[in-house]
Amino acid sequence: MPGPGSSKAPSFNGETSELLEFLELFEDLATSCALSEADKCKMIVRYINRETKRFWLMLTRYKSQDYALFKASILAQYSGADKGQRYSIRDLERIIISYADNDISTETELLQYYRQFRPVAHWLVANSKISARERDSDSSEDSNHTRRTHQ
Numbered sequence: 001m002p003g004p005g006s007s008k009a010p011s012f013n014g015e016t017s018e019l020l021e022f023l024e025l026f027e028d029l030a031t032s033c034a035l036s037e038a039d040k041c042k043m044i045v046r047y048i049n050r051e052t053k054r055f056w057l058m059l060t061r062y063k064s065q066d067y068a069l070f071k072a073s074i075l076a077q078y079s080g081a082d083k084g085q086r087y088s089i090r091d092l093e094r095i096i097i098s099y100a101d102n103d104i105s106t107e108t109e110l111l112q113y114y115r116q117f118r119p120v121a122h123w124l125v126a127n128s129k130i131s132a133r134e135r136d137s138d139s140s141e142d143s144n145h146t147r148r149t150h151q
C-alpha cells in the first residue's frame with residue numbers, strides 16, 4: 001500500500017459526498033495488494049484526516065476487524081453518503097453563469113464547460129431534480145449563446 005499523502009494513495013477529507021469514491025479507490029487498492037479484511041480495517045484509517053480517524057476508531061465495528069461491517073458502520077454515520085456525489089440546481093446554474101460571463105471562444109474551453117456541465121446535469125436528471133428537457137434546453141441555450149457570441 002502506498003504511504004499516506006503519496007500521489008498514489010487514496011485520501012478522504014471528511015466530506016460526505018466524497019466518501020463512496022474514497023471507499024471505492026481504497027478497496028481497489030486493497031484488493032490489488034491482497035489485504036485481508038483485518039488489514040483493510042487497519043489500513044483505511046491511515047488515509048483519512050486526524051479528526052475523522054479519531055471518530056472512525058471509536059466505531060464499534062472497527063474492533064471487529066471485519067471490513068464489510070466496519071464499512072457499513074462508517075456509511076451509517078454519513079447521511080446520504082450511499083448516494084455518492086450530490087448536486088443542486090444551483091450548482092448547475094453556477095456553471096452556466098460562470099461560462100456565460102466568460103465567452104467560450106475555443107474548442108478547449110467548450111470541452112472544459114461540457115466536462116463540468118454534463119456530470120451535474122446528468123445527476124440532476126437521474127435524481128429527478130430536473131427533466132431531460134430542462135437539461136437540454138439549458139445546454140442548447142448556452143450553445144446558442146456561444147454561437148451568437150462568436151459569429
